[in-house]
Amino acid sequence: MRLELPYDEEDLLAVRAGEEVLLSGILHVGRDQVHRRLCGALETGSPLPFDFRGSAIYYMGPSPAPAGHVIGAAGPTTSARMDPYSPMLLEKGLRVMVGKGPRSSAVTDAVARYHGLYLYAYGGCGALYSSCIRSSRIIAYPELGPEALLELVVEDFPTICLIDSTGGQC
Amino acid sequence: MDLYEKLLEELKRAVRILPPDVEALIMSARSREESALGRMVLDRIAENISAARSGPVPLCQDCGMFHALVRVGRSCPYSMAEIGDEITRACRDAAEEAWYRRSTVSDPVYDRVNTGDNLPVVFNWELVDGASVTADILLKGFGSENCSSVRMLRPTDGEDGVIGAVLDMVRAAGGKPCPPMFLGIGIGGTMDKAAMLSKKALVREAGSRHPDPRYAKLEETILERVNSLGIGPGGLGGCCSALSVAVETCPTHIAGLPVALSVNCWADRKAHVEVM
Numbered sequence: 001m002r003l004e005l006p007y008d009e010e011d012l013l014a015v016r017a018g019e020e021v022l023l024s025g026i027l028h029v030g031r032d033q034v035h036r037r038l039c040g041a042l043e044t045g046s047p048l049p050f051d052f053r054g055s056a057i058y059y060m061g062p063s064p065a066p067a068g069h070v071i072g073a074a075g076p077t078t079s080a081r082m083d084p085y086s087p088m089l090l091e092k093g094l095r096v097m098v099g100k101g102p103r104s105s106a107v108t109d110a111v112a113r114y115h116g117l118y119l120y121a122y123g124g125c126g127a128l129y130s131s132c133i134r135s136s137r138i139i140a141y142p143e144l145g146p147e148a149l150l151e152l153v154v155e156d157f158p159t160i161c162l163i164d165s166t167g168g169q170c
Numbered sequence: 171m172d173l174y175e176k177l178l179e180e181l182k183r184a185v186r187i188l189p190p191d192v193e194a195l196i197m198s199a200r201s202r203e204e205s206a207l208g209r210m211v212l213d214r215i216a217e218n219i220s221a222a223r224s225g226p227v228p229l230c231q232d233c234g235m236f237h238a239l240v241r242v243g244r245s246c247p248y249s250m251a252e253i254g255d256e257i258t259r260a261c262r263d264a265a266e267e268a269w270y271r272r273s274t275v276s277d278p279v280y281d282r283v284n285t286g287d288n289l290p291v292v293f294n295w296e297l298v299d300g301a302s303v304t305a306d307i308l309l310k311g312f313g314s315e316n317c318s319s320v321r322m323l324r325p326t327d328g329e330d331g332v333i334g335a336v337l338d339m340v341r342a343a344g345g346k347p348c349p350p351m352f353l354g355i356g357i358g359g360t361m362d363k364a365a366m367l368s369k370k371a372l373v374r375e376a377g378s379r380h381p382d383p384r385y386a387k388l389e390e391t392i393l394e395r396v397n398s399l400g401i402g403p404g405g406l407g408g409c410c411s412a413l414s415v416a417v418e419t420c421p422t423h424i425a426g427l428p429v430a431l432s433v434n435c436w437a438d439r440k441a442h443v444e445v446m
Contacts, residue, residue, distance in 0.1 A: 018207070020210070061273075063228050063233060063269055063270060063271035064272075065269075066269050072269050072271065073271070075231055075232075078316070078346050100345070101344070102344050102346065122215070123313070123348035123435065124229065124348045124436055125230075126222075126227065126229060126231040126232075127222035127229055127230075128218040130221075131221060146231075146271050146284075158214065160207065160210070170207070
């Protein structure tokens with residue numbers, strides 16, 4: 001099935017664990033340091049660098065873009081490292097996560113509680129994902145280099161739903 | 171010495187194109203995998219391998235940390251300083267010319283400022299007979315390296331203890347290291363020596379067997395047991411959890427049995443160069 005981003009509530013709720021989901025539209029990118037900073041901003045009540053409503057976050061840090069390319073290799077990083085931060089972000093409305101590997105039970109519970117999605121992106125497939133990305137720009141924390149917060153526009157970006165909004169898992 | 175030139179070319183290839191032994195094992199897994207999701211993962215991996223081969227984008231955005239295993243012949247005419255400098259220079263220039271992501275930070279705990287050139291290289295030196303210099307460079311990705319570990323077993327734990335420790339570590343890794351995995355196991359020495367041996371094991375031709383039939387059997391047993399854990403490609407379930415297990419050993423102390431596991435993702439990227 002396909003999921004346009006920013007997502008419509010109805011479309012998000014229709015996704016079931018085990019289905020292949022092709023993402024198109026705006027995909028935000030942040031990994032370890034971005035998670036730390038987003039949670040820090042929420043704790044201190046500072047403004048967030050993007051609107052969580054309708055958004056999805058992809059755990060990724062790209063390699064440099066070769067000449068003539070939008071971005072370099074752009075596959076997922078290990079989601080488990082984001083586990084300590086994800087429940088807080090889900091609670092605050094960032095409900096769709098894209099990464100690789102298993103999640104903690106706290107994250108699984110939070111996905112069900114806040115009706116989110118955890119989508120698996122194919123680990124190690126950086127060249128493949130590079131070809132699904134139409135544009136890329138840094139929207140915050142440029143000093144983090146490859147870990148900066150990005151906004152991508154993606155097309156037919158392949159994932160598999162591992163945890164759906166009802167808490168269903170595969 | 172043309173170590174720099176040869177290694178630079180090899181490293182520019184290694185970030186995009188897998189060694190033939192590694193690619194062959196991945197392709198053979200596609201016909202063996204029983205789980206539908208596992209097959210989907212392997213199909214996407216195959217697509218990714220073709221996309222990277224046509225260049226210039228690397229296979230994976232994590233282009234790894236350079237880990238060099240260097241074997242220096244006793245009668246080799248070059249100094250360790252010359253060899254080390256050429257390897258470092260080749261790594262730095264390959265990262266620049268082949269679009270490697272810069273993934274190394276200067277200080278592990280406090281600053282974590284990117285060094286900007288993927289240096290320093292982690293060196294593992296070995297003195298061997300002969301006059302040649304052999305350099306094997308792993309592009310060691312950290313999704314998998316975070317799953318690597320050392321266990322200090324009791325000397326009486328024996329074969330069952332070794333198998334149990336490895337299975338524990340692999341079970342804990344689960345889907346995190348981008349399976350199907352390539353496993354390097356170091357047994358013996360001190361804690362650090364076992365860890366270095368586990369990297370040396372990753373350098374061996376994937377799927378090759380240890381010359382000692384007892385360790386060859388141990389490799390086969392571990393591979394079989396790991397594949398019965400059900401982790402599968404991408405951690406989505408299946409029988410292809412690991413594609414290769416290699417064991418390297420050395421003498422150890424009467425009081426100990428160190429066992430180290432280095433986990434590598436399916437993108438088992440490496441460069442190999444030998445100069446006379």
